[in-house]
Amino acid sequence: MxxxxxxxxxxxxxxxxxxxxxxxxxxxxxxxxxxxxxxxxxxxxxxxxxxxxxxxxxxxxxxxxxxxxxxxxxxxxxxxVRAIPHVEHALSWLRGPKCVASSSSLDRVRVSLDSTELARFFGRNVYSANDVAEGKPAPDLFLHVAQQTGVEPKDCIVVEDSAAGVSAAVAAGMVAIGFVGGSHADEALPGKLEAAGATLVIADMRALKGAVMELRGF
Structure with missing residues (x-):
């Protein structure tokens, strides 16, 4: 997942x-x-x-x-709000289950996805850290997602743009891909994500499919 x-x-x-x-x-x-x-x-x-x-x-x-x-x-x-460039392309080509796990409220996530027409890729698989005891960098949210979806943490790949998010994914026993293509990203962000435990770091969503395939051993 x-x-x-x-x-x-x-x-x-x-x-x-x-x-x-x-x-x-x-x-x-x-x-x-x-x-x-x-x-x-x-x-x-x-x-x-x-x-x-x-x-x-x-x-x-x-x-x-x-x-x-x-x-x-x-x-x-x-x-x-606007979608991240090429993210619709990435979501269209990625096979298997996908979900959203955000530190924001469920209302904000839903508005974000609806406003950018990305909601169709996730259905009901949208989760908020407001539903768990500790937010990122604690692993609670990602472990909650794994439990709710019935997927083992070791079989999950997380795409994150913050050190807190990457740390949470690693602590949950998941593999993390760091993303630095948002307009808020600076030149220091790749190093911060790698230091937090990101296995790969990408700056363009068109590279996501290749990164996922590499991590899956294809």
Whole structure:
């Protein structure tokens, strides 16, 4: 089975989400830029980000802060999100079961997939880290996916764009392919993904089929 992260792998949504989060932090007096959100929180659950920011800043965020950020993100994603270049090609040519495992809420993942017409490739096989105890880099989400689909972790290949996601896949006993083709990726990202345990790193979705075949021994 091939397990895809959503943001930055299937859809180019990271710049949208980081901009919304940074603007929200700034409105409550926390000096956070989109670049800082990307650097420290890519691949992680928004709820975990909010907890870490509260601890680091020594403040308590407003009661409706998380809900406000989530709603604003959904609106902008529905209006602005685009599929990662050539991802439809990759999904069309990959054989076998495929699913999505994201740190985002199920609502956000569904909006992302529907807005880019990618939902048809996954059906009901869409999972959110909100359904498990610990988010990435913990392995909980990927182990949950394996249990729900009846596929052994060793038979899963994960496509991830963050060190947290790659670490989670490796900890779950799965093989990870790092993807660095999103618009948020910088020159340091390939090294970070390799250091986290990615077996292969690709920058173009047209290379995904070959990478999967290599890992499967074809």
């Amino acid at each position: 091939i397990i895809f992260d959503c943001n930055g792998v299937l859809v180019d949504s990271e710049p949208i989400a980081t901009a919304v989060a940074a603007e929200a932090f700034q409105r409550v007096g926390i000096n956070m830029t989109p670049e800082m959100v990307t650097r420290y929180f890519t691949g992680r659950r928004p709820t975990d980000m909010f907890v870490d920011v509260e601890k680091a800043a020594g403040v308590q965020l407003p009661a409706r802060f998380a809900a406000t950020v989530a709603a604003a993100t959904l609106v902008r994603i529905s209006q602005e």
